[in-house]
Amino acid sequence: MTKILLVCMGNIxxxxxxxxxxxxxxxxxxxNDRVVLDSAGTYGAHRGEKADRRAITLAQARxxxxxxxxxxxxxxxxxxxxxxxxxxxxxxxxxxxxxxCPPEHQHKLxxxxxxxxxxxxxxxxxxxxxxAEGFEVVMRLCEQGADGVLKRLTQAG
Numbered sequence: 541m542t543k544i545l546l547v548c549m550g551n552i553x554x555x556x557x558x559x560x561x562x563x564x565x566x567x568x569x570x571x572n573d574r575v576v577l578d579s580a581g582t583y584g585a586h587r588g589e590k591a592d593r594r595a596i597t598l599a600q601a602r603x604x605x606x607x608x609x610x611x612x613x614x615x616x617x618x619x620x621x622x623x624x625x626x627x628x629x630x631x632x633x634x635x636x637x638x639x640x641c642p643p644e645h646q647h648k649l650x651x652x653x654x655x656x657x658x659x660x661x662x663x664x665x666x667x668x669x670x671x672a673e674g675f676e677v678v679m680r681l682c683e684q685g686a687d688g689v690l691k692r693l694t695q696a697g
Contacts, residue, residue, distance in 0.1 A: 542693055543576045545623040546652065547633055551581030551612040553675075554629040554664050556591040558652060558682040560599045560607035565686045575693065578623070582636040584614030592668065594675050602679065620645040627652040627689070629664040653681060656688025 546562070548554035559579040566575045589612045590596065599607040619626065620641050626648050628634035637649050654662040664681045667674035 541574060541576060542625065543623045544578075544625045544627060544689070545615070545619055546577070546579040546627050546629070547582060547615060547637060548579075548629040548664070549581055549583045549633055549666065550586045550668070551579055551583075551610075551614070552586050552589060552592045553595050553668050554666065554678055554682070555579035555581065556607055556610035556612075557595050557599055557604075557675075557678055558627075558629070558664070558685060559610060560604040561679075561682045562686040562689070563606035564604050565690055569690060569694070571690065571694070575690070579610060580613050580615040580619065582615055582633050586612040587614060588612060594667070594672065595678075598672075598675050598679055615640075620648070624648060625650065625655070625689075627655055630666070631663060652685050652689070655692070656685040657692065658684045658688055 546555040546558045556579050559577050562577050591607050591610050596607050627650055628637055629652055634651055641649060651662045664678055667678045
């Protein structure tokens with residue numbers, strides 16, 4: 541069983557979108573017995589909130605309904621021990637994770653797209669202050685990243 545935590549800043553846009561896509565792909569690939577997913581943020585101001593309405597609308601339009609179950613939470617100290625992979629959406633959040641992660645768990649921290657082997661970019665841009673096109677870009681990157689992460693896991697196992 542591989543436990544994956546997807547992390548952005550507020551846990552209301554990128555990481556819930558990525559988690560929703562990954563949940564759908566885990567179901568489709570029949571990997572439920574091999575992969576456990578969660579999402580969190582490095583910033584706790586949105587704790588308990590649903591994902592951003594724009595993220596929900598786009599995810600549901602694409603058939604990713606798990607986003608309705610997502611609630612924002614901040615990364616907890618125990619997450620570093622509990623999860624096998626902690627995948628940050630951008631370098632700033634990766635740096636924030638590295639600052640608080642115990643040394644023995646640093647090897648679990650990666651950029652989502654880099655770990656997934658997505659060519660051309662390593663960061664998922666924050667769409668919060670952008671328009672619908674910004675969310676579309678993020679969704680496409682989440683779809684590519686989810687595919688890459690799951691391919692890597694299934695090839696390794």
